[in-house]
Amino acid sequence: MPEIEHRVASLRQALSLVAADRKERTFYDHPFELAWVQSDLQSYLQDLATRLDAATYTPAPARPVDVPKPGWHLRPGSILTLDDHVVYSHLVLAMLPWISARIEWSEFNVRSSHLLSNKAGPWFRNAFTGWSDFQKRTATLLTNPAYKHVLFSDIAGFYENIDIGRLIDLLREVGGPPGDASLLSTCLNKWAVPRRRGIPQSFSPSDVLAELYLDTVDRSLQADGFVHVRYLDDFHLFAPAVDNARRGLHRLTVLLRERGLNIQAQKSNILSAKDARKRVNAIDRQIRKIGTQLAREIIDLGGPSGPRAHLQLKALLQAKPDSPPPQVLTQTWREFESRYSKSPSAFNKTLFHYLLRRLSDAKLDLAVDFCLSRLEDRPEETEAVLDYLSDMTSAGSVGSNELDVIELRLRSALLEYQQYEILRWFYTKKIRHEGVMAFARSEVKSGGSRDLVRPYAIALVGRYGEQHDFESIQAAYIRSESVADKATLVSALKFSDKAMRNSFYARCRGEHPMIDRAIRWAQA
Secondary structure (H helix, E strand, O other): OOHHHHHHHHHHHHHHHHHHHHHHOOOOOOOOHHHHHHOOHHHHHHHHHHHHHOOOOOOOOOEEEEEEEHHHEEEEEEEOOHHHHHHHHHHHHHHHHHHHHHHHHHEOOOEOOOOEOOOOOOOEOOHHHHHHHHHHHHHHHHOOOOOOEEEEEEEEOOHHHOEHHHHHHHHHHHOOOHHHHHHHHHHHHHHOOOOOEOOOOOOHHHHHHHHHHHHHHHHHHHHOOOEEEEEOOEEEEEEOOHHHHHHHHHHHHHHHHOOOOEEOHHHOEEEEHHHHHHHHOHHHHHOHHHOHHHHHHHHHOOOOOOOOHHHHHHHHHHOOOOOOOHHHHHHHHHHHHHHHHHOHHHOOHHHHHHHHHHHHHOOOOOOHHHHHHHHHHOHHHHHHHHHHHHHHHHOOOOOHHHHHHHHHHHHHOOOHHHHHHHHHHHHHOOOOOHHHHHHHHHHHHHOOOOOOOHHHHHHHHHHHOOHHHHHHHHHHHHHOOOHHHHHHHHHHHHHOOHHHHHHHHHHHOOOOHHHHHHHHHHHO
């Protein structure tokens, strides 16, 4: 196969992985972006492959996004352009055979996270398989009388502190196409401005690179005689005495520091084996009243993390249709709600996501009021909450009053990211709400730089707008200096009068390939 055709085929595979990532992994997706390229796929891939072969491809800067974490903290996220996301996936795919050969020794040995699928398709095997293995291996080692103490530790700000230069050296060491490693270095350094450290969070290629980055830590700990298991940046190290555990802590600290990383002191502690078992089995105690079968299922589902972990849980539970009886779910939910009212700090995200999913499957609306309240005090749970409320909307349990509460939260949210999640929900669930429409219209007219909320505001006005709204969209197009913004505005006109739309498209065509793709998609 000629080189250019081979690259086009690889980019095609990368784009399919990007589509899955944007649905379930990344912090952000665009209402129309994937549709633009899929409507003109061969041309898009050919153009991207040509630029890569001619060495004229230049990555764009990553856009920072503040994503809520528990306790009103912020997670530093990144938004990559679609081209950059595809190229990132393409480059890591090209190096994947060599990376896999380097890290495969640790699978189900010391490492349980990001188990590579080693076949065409998803990047990783089921995330729950790895988490379950991590839990079971920890539990098994805790039954070994040789281990009297356990070090629990994780890394502070792991992804954002990875040393890019060291990572690229590792990639060159393991082998693979040297030109791809050089371009990846260019991309990562461009996306890491101004710190020159860190790789984009919540992207599957980053997860592959993160595992490679910690591989030498795993090897060094094992060579030094320590027994440990790891799930991404969580380390459990087992020791015969407290002094051995302390030596393990010191060795891990040094190994990480040599790689520009630091242990998270607040989450690192040494426990006796007895206390460690209590910690590991804490969720068992929380739900012991409802039966061991349900408890076991919840524990086994505790692994996936990130902005859309609940979607991974949803997919898995849909493949396991046997839900607990309604009376068991009702009892469990009441206990969960009561415990939260007494101690909000004891909130268990895994149990919360599991119960919402099972309540949705059983069409039980017990959690509607609770979820509406969590939009205010737990913004990090917005997407999981809205996913449950959408199921209750279709079941008739969420009406105008509940939608008004969501709209109020849209206006009062401290973070633009939560506003983005709410606008995306109204658009993707095809819910028209006058208050939300008024908010979206103001965003379209403002022409501001609120890159997160603006595309879905434009999409909502396009889908549900009236004649004057389409005139506002055209006026916004004329004012805009951003190609991506213009393409979004063009796409929103898909829902307008055909003759008026096509007349405007005739004036826009030829300005930029992205705008032309948006026009082709809108007219399809």
